[in-house]
Amino acid sequence: MDESRLDPKLLDAFGEPAARALQDWMRQEGRVLRFVQSLPVGTTDSKVAVVFVETPDTQAEKLILKLCPPGIDEVREPGKHRNALRLSPPAFVDRHLVELPIPPVRVSHQQWLMFQDIAGGGLAQLTPLSNLLDTDRGALAESCATIVKAVLEDWNALQKLVEWGDSSLASHGVRR
Secondary structure (H helix, E strand, O other): OOOOOOOHHHHHHHOHHHHHHHHHHHHHHOOEEEEEEEOOOOOOOOEEEEEEEEEOOEEEEEEEEEEEOOOHHHHHHHHHHHHHHHHOOHHHHHHHOOOOOEEEEEEEOOEEEEEEOOHHHOOOOOOOHHHHOOOOHHHHHHHHHHHHHHHHHHOOOOOOOOOOOOHHHHHOOOOO
């Protein structure tokens, strides 16, 4: 593939401004992007796809490419993600967060493109939580419980600060 030419499927998936930013990035970095597939998104206006990132001297790397939609929180998403990777306990990062192997690409003052590793090494079990809202409330509850447990136990893995048997909990009316 001509490294100066953007895969037209990326233009279709991400729109003109993002495609221009990707085209410029490809020229600056000497990389080529190949579109693999779009991915389902949740309740945001994000656009997400699987891409191969190639350079002339390295093997193609399969990554997630996410276009953060315009908005205050989305503008800060790349920095928040990097901070989460930097400030979280290492075991939590290893088990629950994905790396950003390529620095984010600015689309505009309100939009960013983020390259992310693929969680769990594959896409076989990828389901946005929003897909479970109307279809499988049991699976949604189970998924939410898993997330909460991971944050409470894995994030605070250094020391369990509160045990259910703690007398201070009982003094506040908390019972098992």
